[in-house]
Amino acid sequence: MGDIAKGVLGGAWSLLVGWVLPTALNLAVFLLTAAPNLRDLELVRRLWPSGEGDTALLLLVAALLLGLTLNSLQVPLYRILEGYLFWPSRAYDHGCARHRDKKQRLIDRLHSLRQGRQSTAAQRSLVEERLSRYPIEAGQIAPTRLGNAIRRFEEYGHNRYRLDTQTLWNELTGTAPAEIRRQVEAAQTSVDFFVALFYGHVAVMFSTAAAAAYSGEDLALLVTTTTGLFLLLPVWYRCAVASTDEWAAAVRALVNTGRKPLAESLGLALPQDLTKEREMWTLVTRMSRRPYRDVAATAFAPYRSDPIAPQCPRFPPVP
Known part of the structure; x- marks a missing residue:
């Protein structure tokens, strides 16, 4: 029962901090700035609280409802900022080309810093940090900074071990150590906070306008609020990008430490040879994506673990 309560509270904490709290902050700005100037509207007049206690209750209920709604819509909300949803093909291609050029310039810059004698370790570390927020493979480049920052750890398992974490995410998180799973959830919560704050600012900015x-x-007041919210949008976006560093580290730990329990749960023995392991995870990914074929039985045979022999119960000798 204690473990169940911890799991529920952990999930509720991620929801509250990641989505409900920033929604409440944006609603507070809306109630202080835009709402008083819209009280003549019929809908606002009906919902407008009559006292301070009613105002706090309205803010709490609205923050919970909108926070739950945003949480359920987090996949499309992320995809918009990553550059995958509602992006015209021209804008998508232009963004990918621009970030490929940026990545190459960072590579050249890092090479020149390593060759130069006057460069400091701090300068090299800053360039390496920016470069690390890009996927390794050129074909994985996304059209936005957030898309690349997230894509770098989505490709980590496949690049190192041919373990497709996008396909096997539920299996991987279901068998990984609990502490690693909590680290991934906590790291994602920080990014969720800034994403929810970003979208909330957009909504409040339009309402004040x-x-x-x-x-x-x-x-x-309304013009100042609209301008201030507009200037804060790139700040929260950059904060979301920077927060993906901890998320990437948590996913990297999830892949590195969760491979063995994942293989055991699938009835497979993790090969000692890395090349063989990459071949094994390629087969597992194909098995999950494609219909079954009889050739899979032969392909999986070298990686299947031996079944544990059942132990017969031992009874004391009959006197």
């Missing part, structure tokens, strides 16, 4: 156009009251 609409309030400024609808009502002439508090025009200076």
Whole structure:
């Protein structure tokens, strides 16, 4: 029962910090700036609280409902910022080409710093940090900074071991050590926070702009709020990109330490030879993606673990 409670509280904590808290912050800004100028609207008049206690209750309920909604929509919300959803083909291709050039410039810059005598370790570390936020393979380059920062650890398992973590994610997280899973969830929560803050700022920014156009009251406050939120958008985006460093480290640990229990749960023995291991994970990925073929029985035979012989119960001798 204690383990179940810890699991529930851990999931609730990620939800509260990652989605509900930033939603509450954005709602507070909306209630202080845009909402008073929209009180003439019928919907706002009906929902407008009559007292301070009602205001706090409205903020709490709205933050919970909107936070749950954003959490359920996190896949498309991420894909928009990564450059995969609603991006025209021209914009997608241009973004990928631009980031390929950026990656190459970082490689050249790092090479020149290593060759130069006056460069410091701090300078090289900063360039290496920026370079590490790109996928290794050129074909994996995404059109946005966040897309590349996430794609680098999505390709980690496949690049090192041919273990496709995107296909086998549920199996991998289901068999990995609990502490590693908690690290992945905690690291993703930090990125979720800034993503939710980013989208909330966009919504509040449009609402303050609409309030400024609808009502002439508090025009200076509304314009200042809209401008301030607009200037904060790139800040939260960069914070989300920087927060992926811890997420990438957690996923790297998940792959490195979770391979063995994953193989054992699938009835496979992890080969000592790395080349053989890469061949094994390639077969596992194909087995998960493609329909079954009889040739798979022969291909998996060298990697199947020996079944454990059942132990017969021992009874005391009959006197």
